[in-house]
Amino acid sequence: MEEPVLEVKNLRVGFRSDFGERIVTDDVCFHINKGEMLGIVGESGCGKSVSCLAVMGLLTANGYVKQGQALFDGKDLLSIPEKELDRIRGKDLSMIFQDALASLNPAFTVGNQITEVLRKHLHMTKKEAEKRAVVLLHQVGIPDPVSASRRYPNELSGGMRQRVMIAMALSCSPKLLIADEPTTALDVTIQAQIMQLIQKIRDDLHMSMILITHDIGLMAQMADRVMVMYAGQFIEEADVFELFRNPLHPYTRALLAAAPGIDDAKDRKLASIRGTVPETYWDITGCRFCGRCPYAQEACREKQEMPELSAGHYVRCCRAGELAKKEQK
Numbered sequence: 124m125e126e127p128v129l130e131v132k133n134l135r136v137g138f139r140s141d142f143g144e145r146i147v148t149d150d151v152c153f154h155i156n157k158g159e160m161l162g163i164v165g166e167s168g169c170g171k172s173v174s175c176l177a178v179m180g181l182l183t184a185n186g187y188v189k190q191g192q193a194l195f196d197g198k199d200l201l202s203i204p205e206k207e208l209d210r211i212r213g214k215d216l217s218m219i220f221q222d223a224l225a226s227l228n229p230a231f232t233v234g235n236q237i238t239e240v241l242r243k244h245l246h247m248t249k250k251e252a253e254k255r256a257v258v259l260l261h262q263v264g265i266p267d268p269v270s271a272s273r274r275y276p277n278e279l280s281g282g283m284r285q286r287v288m289i290a291m292a293l294s295c296s297p298k299l300l301i302a303d304e305p306t307t308a309l310d311v312t313i314q315a316q317i318m319q320l321i322q323k324i325r326d327d328l329h330m331s332m333i334l335i336t337h338d339i340g341l342m343a344q345m346a347d348r349v350m351v352m353y354a355g356q357f358i359e360e361a362d363v364f365e366l367f368r369n370p371l372h373p374y375t376r377a378l379l380a381a382a383p384g385i386d387d388a389k390d391r392k393l394a395s396i397r398g399t400v401p402e403t404y405w406d407i408t409g410c411r412f413c414g415r416c417p418y419a420q421e422a423c424r425e426k427q428e429m430p431e432l433s434a435g436h437y438v439r440c441c442r443a444g445e446l447a448k449k450e451q452k
């Protein structure tokens with residue numbers, strides 16, 4: 124079997140605050156194969172971003188990795204020295220964020236910022252890097268890239284800034300690109316353009332990508348394989364067609380039923396998921412969706428494993444197999 128580009132094992136991320144410490148992701152495991160687009164989907168606050176930020180070594184100062192490994196190119200990103208991680212980050216491993224304005228440096232022109240990355244990681248001369256920056260801006264669809272490269276982030280529209288961030292993330296042809304809600308801050312028409320751009324890059328460069336989103340429709344269009352996250356845990360994983368055709372976890376089913384515009388869900392009533400994600404989910408030993416689940420039973424209060432129910436389809440629900448069988452009858 125082919126080596127995954129990234130393999131994350133048993134990742135636990137915690138945050139310290141005046142009220143103590145809390146572990147917000149619980150033994151998170153995932154991998155991504157070469158050329159694959161892995162989608163991570165789940166409600167706000169379930170731990171999607173934190174899992175990827177931890178892998179990148181970009182948690183805020185109050186955040187820490189309690190346990191886990193993130194194997195990339197034979198190295199554990201969670202235990203290598205910061206200097207070594209800094210050489211990988213931005214070169215072989217890149218991330219694009221939802222808010223480009225917060226991610227770009229307001230004090231430097233966008234050309235300057237891309238040039239900086241190229242000089243640091245690819246050791247280009249200033250001239251070479253400036254030329255390459257213009258080519259990259261052109262590739263991500265920025266009109267008049269020469270003049271755009273001389274502008275500061277606040278002089279560009281939101282969509283253009285997002286394109287700049289994508290250009291910067293791609294500048295060293297990374298082996299893995301993590302896109303964390305790359306279109307959330309943009310209006311709908313621009314969102315579509317940026318997603319088309321990401322899709323094109325992926326097709327042209329056969330790059331491995333992780334797409335984080337709470338937009339299940341987007342996931343259906345873009346991902347090869349989807350991992351559904353709920354309250355700090357992965358609760359379902361399957362190939363994108365399998366997941367949409369045959370969702371097995373009650374939360375995934377509810378998520379699909381609540382999402383408009385998905386072909387498979389046409390005959391389903393658009394529904395909302397009752398209740399909210401439990402605020403202190405890290406204290407729950409059993410199924411964390413239990414309190415909102417119409418199928419909950421006593422056994423759901425026990426720790427839930429995530430077995431493979433059919434080829435490549437994993438579900439963290441002790442009732443999933445039984446419920447699926449009932450439906451088939």
Ligand SMILES: Nc1ncnc2c1ncn2[C@@H]1O[C@H](COP(=O)(O)OP(=O)(O)OP(=O)(O)O)[C@@H](O)[C@H]1O
Nearest residue numbers: 138147166167168169170171172173174183185337
């Ligand atoms: N800097 C921080 N300090 C303390 N807690 C944090 C911090 N960042 C995230 N958290 C907590 O970690 C948990 C997971 O947050 P995370 O941002 O990963 O969620 P998410 O699924 O990416 O949500 P969204 O879709 O809204 O970005 C949440 O409970 C959140 O409050």
